[in-house]
Amino acid sequence: MPTLSEAGSKELLGAFGVPFPAEHVVTTADDAVAAAEALGGPVVVKLGGDAIAHKTERGLVRLNLVGAEAVRDAAEALLAAARPEDGEVHLLVAPMLRATRELIAGLHRDGQFGTTVMLGVGGILAEAVADVAFRLVPITRVDAEEMLDDLATQKLLGEFRGEPAVDRDAVVDVLVGLSQAAVDRPDLVSADLNPLLIVDGRPVAVDALVELEARP
Amino acid sequence: MTTTRPTPTPEQFRALFDPRAVLVAGASTHPGKFGFVALHNILACGYQGKVYATNRDGAEVLGVATVREVAELPAGEIDLVFVCTPAAANPDLLKACAEKGITAAFIASAGYGEAGEEGRRAQDELVALADELGILLAGPNGQGVVSTPAQLCAQIVGPYPPAGRISVASQSGNLVSAFQNYAGQTGVGIARAVSAGNAAAVNVPDFLEYFADDPATGVALAYLEGVGAGEGRAVYERLRSVAERLPVVLVKGGRSAEGQRAAASHTGSLASDDRVFDGMVRQAGVQRADTVEQAFDIAATFATQPLPKGNRVAVVTTVGGWGVAAADTISRTGLRLAPLADDLRAAIDEHLPPRWSRNNPIDMAGGETRDTVPIVLDLVASHPEVDAVIYLGIGIQSNQAKLMREGPFHPDHGIGRIVDYHERQDTRFAEAAIEVSDKTGKPVLVATELAVASPDNPGVATLRNAGRLCHPSANRAVVALDHLWRRARWLQRRGLA
Numbered sequence: 006m007p008t009l010s011e012a013g014s015k016e017l018l019g020a021f022g023v024p025f026p027a028e029h030v031v032t033t034a035d036d037a038v039a040a041a042e043a044l045g046g047p048v049v050v051k052l053g054g055d056a057i058a059h060k061t062e063r064g065l066v067r068l069n070l071v072g073a074e075a076v077r078d079a080a081e082a083l084l085a086a087a088r089p090e091d092g093e094v095h096l097l098v099a100p101m102l103r104a105t106r107e108l109i110a111g112l113h114r115d116g117q118f119g120t121t122v123m124l125g126v127g128g129i130l131a132e133a134v135a136d137v138a139f140r141l142v143p144i145t146r147v148d149a150e151e152m153l154d155d156l157a158t159q160k161l162l163g164e165f166r167g168e169p170a171v172d173r174d175a176v177v178d179v180l181v182g183l184s185q186a187a188v189d190r191p192d193l194v195s196a197d198l199n200p201l202l203i204v205d206g207r208p209v210a211v212d213a214l215v216e217l218e219a220r221p
Numbered sequence: 222m223t224t225t226r227p228t229p230t231p232e233q234f235r236a237l238f239d240p241r242a243v244l245v246a247g248a249s250t251h252p253g254k255f256g257f258v259a260l261h262n263i264l265a266c267g268y269q270g271k272v273y274a275t276n277r278d279g280a281e282v283l284g285v286a287t288v289r290e291v292a293e294l295p296a297g298e299i300d301l302v303f304v305c306t307p308a309a310a311n312p313d314l315l316k317a318c319a320e321k322g323i324t325a326a327f328i329a330s331a332g333y334g335e336a337g338e339e340g341r342r343a344q345d346e347l348v349a350l351a352d353e354l355g356i357l358l359a360g361p362n363g364q365g366v367v368s369t370p371a372q373l374c375a376q377i378v379g380p381y382p383p384a385g386r387i388s389v390a391s392q393s394g395n396l397v398s399a400f401q402n403y404a405g406q407t408g409v410g411i412a413r414a415v416s417a418g419n420a421a422a423v424n425v426p427d428f429l430e431y432f433a434d435d436p437a438t439g440v441a442l443a444y445l446e447g448v449g450a451g452e453g454r455a456v457y458e459r460l461r462s463v464a465e466r467l468p469v470v471l472v473k474g475g476r477s478a479e480g481q482r483a484a485a486s487h488t489g490s491l492a493s494d495d496r497v498f499d500g501m502v503r504q505a506g507v508q509r510a511d512t513v514e515q516a517f518d519i520a521a522t523f524a525t526q527p528l529p530k531g532n533r534v535a536v537v538t539t540v541g542g543w544g545v546a547a548a549d550t551i552s553r554t555g556l557r558l559a560p561l562a563d564d565l566r567a568a569i570d571e572h573l574p575p576r577w578s579r580n581n582p583i584d585m586a587g588g589e590t591r592d593t594v595p596i597v598l599d600l601v602a603s604h605p606e607v608d609a610v611i612y613l614g615i616g617i618q619s620n621q622a623k624l625m626r627e628g629p630f631h632p633d634h635g636i637g638r639i640v641d642y643h644e645r646q647d648t649r650f651a652e653a654a655i656e657v658s659d660k661t662g663k664p665v666l667v668a669t670e671l672a673v674a675s676p677d678n679p680g681v682a683t684l685r686n687a688g689r690l691c692h693p694s695a696n697r698a699v700v701a702l703d704h705l706w707r708r709a710r711w712l713q714r715r716g717l718a
Contacts, residue, residue: 115497117453139500141457147714148504154555155503 007217010053011060012097014215018196021182021189024175024209028099034080040098041076047101049211050076052083054094058214069101102211104202105166107131110179110210112142112187112196120187122180124152126161127200134158142187149180169206176201176208192218226352229423233357234431236325238368238413240300241270243375244323246291246314247306247330248274248282255329255377256305257282259365263303266374266381273299275306291317301325303365303375308332308343312350319354326351328360329377334419335362348422363418364394367401369411370437376416385410385688386439386524390428392417393474396444400517407672408685409521412437424449426459433463440523441467442516446474457501464506465717468523468708471507472516473498506711508704515700521690522701526664528709528718531608533559534702535601536582536695539589539614543668544582547611547695554703555710556609558582565604572596591646595653602657602665609664609702610657613695615650616671616680618643623675647680655687666702668692 009017015025029040030053041048052065060066065086067079080096087094107127114120118141125137138155140148153162153173162171179201187193194217198210243263249256260274260283273294276287288294291314302318304311308330315326333344344361351358359366365376369384378394382401387409391397394416404411413432417425425443432438441463448456463469474480476495502509508523510516534556538544551558561581569583572593578584583601585593602610622643625636632640651667658665671678672691684691692698712718 115453115494117448117450118457118497118501119454121497121500137496139494139497140504141454141501144504151503151714152500155500 007219008055008058009215009217010055010057010095011051011213012053012095013055014196014213015210017190017193017215018182018186018198018210018213021186022178023182023186023198023213024179024207025213026099026102026209026211028097031096031098034077034084034096037080037096037098038073038076041070042073044098044100047071048076049097049099049101050079050083051097051099052087052091052094053097054087054091056090056092057094099211102202102204102209104200104204104209105168106161106171106203107200108176108203108208109137110176110183110198110201110208112183112193114194115139120193122149122152122184122187124149124156124176124180126156126158140184142184144181144184146177146181149177149184152180153177168203171203172206172208179208179210190217194218226348226422229357229427229431231431231434233324233355236300236323237327237357237359237366237415238373238431238435239371240325240373242299242301243268243270243272243373244291244294244299244302244318245272245274246302246304246318247310248276248285248287249305250276250280250282254305258377259303259305259329259375260285262365262374262376262379262381267372268374269372271298291321294321296320297322299323301327301375304328304330304360305377306330308340308347308361311347315347315350315354315356319356324355325357326359327363327366327375328358328418329363329365330360331362333361334421344419344421351422358422359415360418361421364397364416366416367397367411367414369413380405382414383408383410384412386412386437387442387520388412388428388432388435388438388440389414389442389444390417390425390432391415391444392420392425392446393444394418396513399513400442400520403514403517403521406676407517407521407690408688409524409690410688412439426456426463429463429467429469430459433466438467440520441469442520443469443471444474444513444516445471453501457505460502460507461505464711468520469507470510470516470520470523470704471502472510472513506708506715508708510704515697518690518692518697518701519704522664522666522692522698522705523708525689526658526666526702526705527662528712529609529664529702529706530709532556532706532710533606533608534699535559535561535604535607535610537585537594537597537601537610537612538582539585539587539594539617541584541586543613543695544578544584547613547668547699548582550696550699554699554706556699556703556706559607562604562606565600565606568600569597572600594646594650595657598650598653598657598665599660602661602663607663609706610654610666611695611698611702612650612654612665612667613669615654615667615691616647616669616675616678619647619679620671620675623678644679647678648683651680651683651687651689651691655684655689664702664705666690666692666698668695668698670694 109127138152374381382404622640
């Protein structure tokens with residue numbers, strides 16, 4: 006089944022209120038440098054394209070780049086790493102966000118119950134921790150609030166290491182937005198927001214992957 | 222099973238659970254056969270309607286003059302047929318029953334979907350025939366149906382449970398028996414109980430929908446091993462619709478990979494991600510229990526306690542250790558220990574020496590005198606900052622009294638008098654717990670291991686005789702109360718409370 010590029014995934018889900026960082030899609034190293042300057046501060050540069058689904062595994066994500074030279078080097082290296090089967094590619098330049106807390110959220114089809122909304126605790130231990138909650142699409146705000154309540158790791162949602170408590174309403178917005186996306190786009194097979202960073206208490210999705218049904 | 226089948230009507234369900242007269246098809250003279258046992262149980266448990274039976278030879282069974290053919294029976298009188306005849310005989314049997322106006326059939330016979338390809342075909346044909354004849358078809362391969370409002374025990378196994386407000390629908394017949402046994406043990410009784418068997422035509426959600434509008438039912442208790450292919454979404458919608466009207470407690474077999482393999486061979490249920498199933502039941506407002514016995518605890522609590530309006534719990538105890546255990550369990554639930562209000566603390570000070578805990582759990586620390594327990598229970602339950610009470614330590618005095626009564630000195634040395642006093646006290650304490658709950662409209666749960674260890678203890682027996690659940694431990698009471706709170710909150714958040 007076809008996946009959308011990260012930029013395409015973000016465009017689709019952003020229309021449903023999923024918050025993403027301000028980022029630029031460019032095609033040349035020069036434009037990447039200009040974009041980084043416009044954003045200010047450290048940036049992330051990623052290679053994107055409809056056929057590229059597993060950027061991290063292929064080393065196509067360069068984090069915490071400071072200064073024009075670092076951005077240019079990374080951009081050139083990424084463009085050079087593109088393979089013929091990747092098709093049309095682009096560079097995604099985004100601010101480098103830091104967060105001590107990570108959630109994951111998404112949409113998945115269940116063989117018996119249809120499309121579900123998922124919320125979980127993210128990060129490198131996410132799979133081992135397996136602290137996730139599911140609901141069937143469509144969900145109400147109340148359902149979304151109860152998904153937050155279902156997470157076992159409630160301490161993560163309160164004030165944490167000097168950061169404010171998670172803005173639960175903003176997380177609810179994300180979940181309800183995902184649900185609405187599934188309702189409006191019946192061809193949507195899955196969506197992953199991983200990670201959904203908690204920055205100053207508010208959720209920001211720094212990666213997105215949407216999978217659609219193959220067109221007949 | 223196709224989705225175009227007619228849904229069973231309330232009239233058909235009434236024929237199953239409140240039949241005017243019952244026919245046992247395939248009554249046997251052999252006391253080891255289902256056809257004998259079913260007739261025996263219907264006759265022995267007090268069913269007031271007329272009971273008919275067919276027997277191959279027309280032999281008298283348990284004093285019932287049987288007929289060889291359904292055609293010989295009166296028309297327009299019998300509502301339910303309990304079928305013990307071999308699968309091959311059943312299509313003709315159903316046709317003959319329909320002629321007599323019978324609208325519900327419980328098929329105990331085996332040899333259907335559980336018995337391979339041929340059995341599956343016979344089952345599909347029987348379902349289609351029943352639909353055509355307007356007969357509700359329960360089973361096949363099921364254990365039976367119990368309905369205490371009708372004093373009906375149409376099942377091929379014991380027990381016949383005490384009457385009450387819990388209604389059971391189960392994909393496992395044996396677990397119907399288990400819930401009925403728990404009902405007998407605790408005194409918290411059953412309204413309807415049905416084993417769905419192969420659930421060929423009527424499945425567990427169908428029964429739950431009937432329970433939702435059944436005035437005899439106060440809470441539904443369901444055992445599921447899974448949902449059929451393509452039915453997931455419909456099951457969700459129906460569970461939710463039932464839960465809006467009635468508390469539903471569900472225990473699911475096949476939670477783990479190992480359990481799912483067992484379920485696949487037991488009821489043919491498909492494996493699913495348990496986390497998705499769990500989210501589905503939460504969204505539907507269904508209370509999911511971890512275990513079979515916990516499911517009964519929760520259902521029995523719904524059946525006998527009002528819903529709390531909030532999650533602030535006061536633990537009133539004469540036994541420190543159980544109070545601590547209760548506090549520990551509360552911390553793992555959505556409940557919380559109510560901070561003890563100053564005016565409540567001051568009011569309790571009036572009745573206890575200063576060594577009481579002066580905090581929640583309210584540990585009386587042995588400072589109680591004759592009237593303290595009823596007074597403190599009343600003060601605590603009546604306080605506006607308390608939503609529910611858990612009372613621990615009932616029965617201790619009577620437990621000592623039992624030792625004295627059975628010892629060599631009774632009734633001399635003043636023992637006779639003190640034994641009577643102790644037993645009166647525990648009776649009073651149980652009555653007080655019931656009274657303050659009724660008066661305040663708040664749940665007041667009582668827990669002691671004596672519920673199991675010494676069921677004749679006057680404190681325990683008083684609760685049981687009043688139809689209340691005496692919880693077998695503080696932590697089990699807390700878990701059950703947490704489910705009452707979860708339901709209350711689910712209803713509140715959706716404007717349904």
